[in-house]
Amino acid sequence: MGKSLRSQISLYIMTIVLVVVALVSFLANAAVNRQFEAYMINQERGRREKIINDLENLYNAMTRSWDLDYIHAIGMYSLYDGYVLTVYDSDGKMIWDAASHDMALCKQIMGDITERMSQRNNNGFTTYSYDLLQGDRRVGTASIQSYGPYFLKENEFQFVNDLSEAFLVIGLLSCVVSILTGTILAHRIARPITKTAEIAQQISNGDYNIRLENETNTRELNMLLSSISHMADSLSRQEQHRKQLTADVAHELRTPLTALRSHLEAMAEGLWEPTAERLNGCVEEVKRLSSLVVDLDGLAKLEQDIFQLKKTESNLLEIVQNVSRNFEKEADNKQIRILVEGAPSSILLDKDRIVQVITNLLSNAIKYTPEGGQIKVQVKDEVTRGIVMIEDNGIGIPQKDLPYIFERFYRTDQSRNRKTGGAGIGLTIAKSIIEAHKGKITVDSNEGAGSKFTVLIPK
Numbered sequence: 045m046g047k048s049l050r051s052q053i054s055l056y057i058m059t060i061v062l063v064v065v066a067l068v069s070f071l072a073n074a075a076v077n078r079q080f081e082a083y084m085i086n087q088e089r090g091r092r093e094k095i096i097n098d099l100e101n102l103y104n105a106m107t108r109s110w111d112l113d114y115i116h117a118i119g120m121y122s123l124y125d126g127y128v129l130t131v132y133d134s135d136g137k138m139i140w141d142a143a144s145h146d147m148a149l150c151k152q153i154m155g156d157i158t159e160r161m162s163q164r165n166n167n168g169f170t171t172y173s174y175d176l177l178q179g180d181r182r183v184g185t186a187s188i189q190s191y192g193p194y195f196l197k198e199n200e201f202q203f204v205n206d207l208s209e210a211f212l213v214i215g216l217l218s219c220v221v222s223i224l225t226g227t228i229l230a231h232r233i234a235r236p237i238t239k240t241a242e243i244a245q246q247i248s249n250g251d252y253n254i255r256l257e258n259e260t261n262t263r264e265l266n267m268l269l270s271s272i273s274h275m276a277d278s279l280s281r282q283e284q285h286r287k288q289l290t291a292d293v294a295h296e297l298r299t300p301l302t303a304l305r306s307h308l309e310a311m312a313e314g315l316w317e318p319t320a321e322r323l324n325g326c327v328e329e330v331k332r333l334s335s336l337v338v339d340l341d342g343l344a345k346l347e348q349d350i351f352q353l354k355k356t357e358s359n360l361l362e363i364v365q366n367v368s369r370n371f372e373k374e375a376d377n378k379q380i381r382i383l384v385e386g387a388p389s390s391i392l393l394d395k396d397r398i399v400q401v402i403t404n405l406l407s408n409a410i411k412y413t414p415e416g417g418q419i420k421v422q423v424k425d426e427v428t429r430g431i432v433m434i435e436d437n438g439i440g441i442p443q444k445d446l447p448y449i450f451e452r453f454y455r456t457d458q459s460r461n462r463k464t465g466g467a468g469i470g471l472t473i474a475k476s477i478i479e480a481h482k483g484k485i486t487v488d489s490n491e492g493a494g495s496k497f498t499v500l501i502p503k
């Protein structure tokens with residue numbers, strides 16, 4: 045037993061969604077980070093340039109001196125922001141230095157930033173040097189030490205962390221949603237297939253009583269379901285057919301066998317004189333049984349290869365004429381006239397099988413027509429089909445029997461009484477052959493007046 049279809053589909057869907065979610069989260073995160081870094085680096089450069097700009101404004105061109113108090117103020121607030129400033133005058137003499145001003149504070153601020161940023165990179169502090177200008181004139185220099193190429197303040201760092209957390213939450217949520225949708229989708233896809241498998245299983249267990257639920261919305265599945273339903277129908281019909289055939293055969297064999305047995309037993313026990321007449325009666329029964337077996341054999345063969353017709357282009361009129369000729373002697377014996385007329389009709393058909401159909405119909409017509417009767421056989425050629433009509437003026441078929449005479453072993457009461465009938469298979473065989481040709485066979489009859497069988501074979 046493999047894994048269930050449902051769990052496999054769930055697994056596929058979930059894997060696909062998880063891979064997509066992971067990929068999208070990763071790429072989005074990377075893209076946001078890159079943009080953010082570029083923005084921060086730019087921002088950083090701007091902040092440093094602003095400090096230098098502020099410093100340049102503190103030079104008094106008249107007195108050619110620096111306002112040290114203000115430089116101190118700028119140096120301190122820059123330090124709190126994470127920029128360690130050193131300022132030199134035009135002679136290169138240091139006039140303000142954050143480190144020497146408050147070494148401890150410098151160390152603490154630089155330590156805080158390094159610690160915070162070490163979670164992202166290990167770049168360390170970089171020193172940037174600038175000229176302090178008044179117009180074109182260099183009035184001093186300054187150096188700014190800052191964590192490069194950018195660093196995050198406490199609140200910025202918090203923001204970046206929050207963003208990463210949000211990505212994580214979105215990713216996790218997507219996973220949950222993917223598992224849920226995967227399971228639901230898998231259930232929806234797998235259900236009709238599982239149902240179909242169950243139905244097939246049911247059929248293979250011999251239960252053809254299947255009930256199909258509503259159609260699914262998948263065309264291929266609907267096709268599968270309807271094929272299975274047809275298969276079940278046909279299997280069920282075949283089984284029915286087989287049972288019926290067995291019952292019919294048993295029934296047909298029982299009566300002559302019982303009669304034969306009781307006659308023979310009576311003679312063997314000396315109750316009956318085994319006269320020639322009685323023995324002949326037994327021989328007649330045996331003959332009937334033999335012919336029944338021959339008929340059954342024919343029926344079995346026919347049912348076996350009814351779908352393998354060997355079709356050739358044949359003239360229907362010619363076939364009918366030939367078969368009639370074979371019956372000439374039999375008809376003569378009963379002084380029955382067979383009249384064949386009509387037009388040639390060329391049709392693609394299995395000649396041997398159609399000969400069998402006409403033979404069965406003509407033999408019936410002779411059997412069930414009293415001496416001196418007449419049989420008319422007509423062949424018609426139409427654009428799309430050929431027609432054969434065999435009409436006799438014999439005993440006819442009672443109205444109540446008409447719907448059944450094509451059934452296996454069916455015989456009318458008259459034919460049973462007259463002992464002329466065969467096993468009741470001739471018309472069944474004729475009908476099967478004509479239907480295999482996609483044609484039709486019908487009967488029209490009046491009791492006591494005669495019968496007319498019509499055979500239509502499409503071209």
Ligand code: ADP
Pocket residue numbers: 404408409412436438439440441449450454455456457458459465466467468469470471472494495
């Ligand atoms: P059977 O071997 O008994 O003739 P068929 O299948 O050929 O079997 O025919 C079935 C029954 O239909 C016959 O037993 C007979 O009662 C009736 N039947 C067939 N053809 C004719 C006919 N031309 N005239 C009267 N009855 C007929």
